[in-house]
Structures are given as structure tokens and as C-alpha cells.
Amino acid sequence: MQEKGSISIHTENIFPIIKKFLYSDHEIFLRELVSNAVDATQKLKSLAQLGEFKGELGDLKVRVTVDKEARKITISDRGLGMTAEEIKKYINQIAFSGATEFVEQYKEKDAVTKDQIIGQFGLGFYSAFMVAKEVEIWSKSYKDDTLTAHWICDGSTEFTLDEPTGEHAKAERGTDVVLHVADDSDEFLEPARLKGILTKYCKFLPIEIEFEGETINQTAPIWTKQPSELTDEDYVSFYQELYPFSEPPLFWIHLNVDYPFNLTGILYFPKVKDELQFQRNKIQLYSRQVFITDEVKDVVPEFLMLLHGVIDSPDIPLNVSRSFLQADAAVRKINTYITKKVADKLSSLFKQDRAGYEAKWSDIGMFVKYGMLSDEKFYDKAKDFALVQNVAGKLFTLPEYQEFVQANQKDKSEQTVVLYTTDAEAQHGFVQAATERGYDVLDLNGPLDSHFIGQLEQKLEKTTFKRVDADTVGKLIEKEETTESVLSDDDKTKLQELFKTAISNEQMHVQVEALSPQDAPVIITLPEFMRRMKDMQRSGGGGGMQMFGSLPDSYTVSVNANHPVAQRVLQAEGEAGQKLARQAFDLALLAQNMLKGEALTAFVKRSADLLAAE
């Protein structure tokens, strides 16, 4: 038999369209052809299991070979093969069943994305024409008494199909797809390039793939196995295989679901201390063990992109456009499922081994906070296992911490005031003052913490957060009782004026306060509200905030009426009083790391004078 015919598409040539628009990456032709070879082999294995194929399975390797001289790439399998009739059915017609529609669509809308087509029309085999000027199929079906089928197509819509016998007949069951590489695709004749492509896409295919005498793949990657069959070492060594030279992961989650969608995979929590180190796009997406992409945006929730590992699902519409993907119901369910799994894993780690969990907190804290900030459902679960750390290094859950500070840190309107520092070194004096008062201070120095604080204030009832240097210690948490002032009202006014003149700075608002004699003589603070506004402005957020223009610095200078220095300033005459006031103010600046330049030089000189005068 020899037959010539037209591939049944009722339109002019589709190949230029395939070639130009279909895949941005020409290299994936190999993925498509090797996947077909693997599918054909697996189908044969299934038939054997069902007893429908009774012959010897024999060597089932898929072999990829390249002949640079002859400009040929061959993909050979020993799968179920095709008869000439089947080639007509599967290659000539089926692949293009949707093509007419596509071409029509394509004519109307330029904007139709190339990605949309692939998923819809299953043009897998025809991707060969991205790199080949002619493609041959040599195939022999597993069925008894079938002839070799030989198909040739040069990239036009014309094909030739015959059934050679004698020396041209194929001896063994299976299919050879031979690509005659086009002149503009020389790169694919390089063995190193082909090996690279095979390693990228075919590394975990379920049937052995051989190229130049070497096996490319592991046929049973660990995510396809049952967790009960695996040891910790298996997980760790798989991680190291995926990400050579990485530190071992902290822990992992084995995903395995078959209803209402199909998904397997392993997600690893990487060991990282610093947000900058987080590497996104580290999760690899597979469909039935064929690598698709490592851009998993939209398939997994944003915050989970900090994780590493593998997700394998045939239910993810792999080749459709982004906007479609976001709206896809399966993708949304997958998102929800993964988020829930991750939260459950963290929760069980927390419950089963609190100490181990605490030890990992510095690595996972950022991730958990990021998740809480970006996903309400995750927040709801994580609020019971998110931890905060106080300056003494003790870790608490949020409910535990609220309980811990409740007795001591309620203000007169029954609000719990949580005190925190963003830099325990720089804010040392304030931290110490608060601690001496019996208050607890949290260390919230991470890059996400200012957002986290905002979120907690919204979520936790009757709770506000104040940075330790937002006010003098007596006023951080406003109570009914007040410390009596040893100064008369007249003296207070006099003291205030003295300091105002000595400081002579509009941005420094001087007030006299009755603090404890043990507190510093002068304390400079930036009110919480003001600092947050400024932070917001700096980070470019806050929407309408920009309307107010740049906010001026506005500090509160609290002069301690009960400190002996206040008395001395009042008692000293004229110049000397000013000098003492300025000195006390400069000390406060120094404590805040705000004393710089000329003022610092003047301070050093004045200190020397004062020492000499003693």
C-alpha cells in the first residue's frame, strides 16, 4: 500500500503557524516526543498487565540518538506502536481536530496567545516541525500480523504513508520518530544541547530514557512513592539532588491527593535566615513526571513560593495563559489545598515537638508571618503557632503572650499595651527602663514586623503595640496613678523655658514631667503614631499620605522634674543654667544615637569644661 493524502485540516498550511507561534521555546519538541514514546510504552505495559498483550515486553528503554552528519534525531520506543490505520487516525486527524477552529481564531485575533493553543488542541507531535523540515514515523504495532507503517511529512499539509516490507520492514515492535533537522536548527544537532534538554524535562520520566549510552532519568522519583516507604535520608538526598550545594532543608511536606483533583509532590522548607536569601521560583512543576516549568506563580500562593520542591499534577492546565490560570477552579482548589497542608504541617510540628519547632523558628518565622499577612485562611490557622520572642529570648505564641503581659501591661482603658523594640542595641536605654518597670519587651526587628504589628493590632482584641522609645517609661502604658512632682508649677514653667532656650529647635517639643528620680534627666521620644506615619511615608505606602508632604521630625523632649539635674539647672544662674540644660539634652540625644557633627563636637568640649570645673 502506498497512499498520498492531505492532513485533514480545512485550511491552508498550519505548520508555519506552529513553527512561529506555538511554543516560544523550540527545545520542548523533545519533551513532547519523548513523552509520547513514554506514553506508548506505559500503555503497552498496562495491556500486558491486563493480559491483552501476551508477548515478551523485553527491553522497554526509550532511546534518543543524534546523527550530526546525516542531520537526524531519532526517538525510538518499544511501546505499543501504530498501524498505518492508527497513524491516519491519531496523527493525521486527531491532532488537528481543533486546528481549523484555531486558525479561524488566530486570523481574527492577533492577540491570541501562543500558549492558549497548545493546551486546547494537543499539538504535541507536531511540535517536531519547529526544528525539523521533514519528519518520518516508522512504527510497528504490538498486535500480531501487522505491517510496518511508514509516514513522511515535510511540514506541508501533504503526507505519504506506506507499509514497507522486506528489508525496509521494521523488525521490532515500537515506534521510531526521525527528525530531519532544519537548516536554522543546527543547535539541536549538538549532543550536549540535547542532553541538556533531556535532563531538564525528562529527568523523572517513568520509563528509562537512554541518550549516548547513558540513562538520563530516575523512573521512580520519591514523590511518586508512599511516605511510609521513605526515610528522612531519602527526602534529604532528593532535595540535594534538586538543589545541589544547598543546606539541608528544615522539614518537608509530602503532598498526595487524588480527589477532587490529582496532585502529588514534596514541598521543602529551605534553611534561610534572611529574607534576601529567599529564592523564588524554586518549585518545579511536573505533569505526570514531565517537567513543565519552574514558574509556579499563580499555581501556588505567592507566600508559598518561598518553599522549594516539586509539584506534579495532570490537572493543572499547563499551557494556558496567566489570566485563565488564575480563574481556573482547579488551580484555586490546589492553592487552597497546599495552603492548608502547609498550615497543618506547621501546626503538627508545633504540637508534637515544641522545642524542635522553637529551634526552627528563626528560619520559618519570616515565612509564617508572610503567610499570615498575605492569606486570611493561613492567618486563622497560624495564629496559634506563630511565635513572638522577647528581648530575653523567650518564645511565646500570641495567646500565651497576651496572657503573660495582661496583668502588668493594661492601661487605664483596659487596653493591653505590647511593648517592642526594633533594635535592642540602639534602644537599649528604653528597653532597660521598661524592663526595670517590670514590663516585657518584644524583639520585633524583622523586615515584615511593622506590617505584622499592624495586622495583630487589627486582629487581637484590645491590644496596641508601642515601641519602647515612643514615650517615657511612665507614659508608655498610661495608668491611673501618677508620680508627684517635687517642683512647683512656677518652677516647672521656668525649667521648660530654660530648656527651650538652651535647645532652640522647633522640632523639639519640651515638656516637664514628673518621672522617677532613677529615670534619665532628659528623655527624647518620637510618638508611636508619628513614627509609623513617617515609616509609611518612607516606604512609599500609605496612599494619601503623600498629600501631607514630607512630615517634619517632631520629637518630645521630656525633662524629668524629679531628677536632681532639674534642681541644679534651676539653681544655676543664667549662662551656667543654659549650659547644664544643653548638656542634659545632649546626653539624651547621645542615648538615642542622634548626636552628630557640630553638636557632638560642642558636647565633647563642654563635657571637658565641666569636668575641669568640678
Ligand SMILES: Nc1ncnc2c1ncn2[C@@H]1O[C@H](COP(=O)(O)OP(=O)(O)OP(=O)(O)O)[C@@H](O)[C@H]1O
Ligand atoms: N511514539 C508513539 N507511539 C505510539 N503512538 C504514538 C506515538 N506518538 C504519538 N502517538 C499517537 O499519536 C497521538 C497524537 O500525539 P500528540 O503528541 O500529537 O498528542 P497527545 O500525545 O495525544 O497529546 P499532547 O498534546 O498532550 O501531546 C497520541 O495520542 C498517540 O495515540
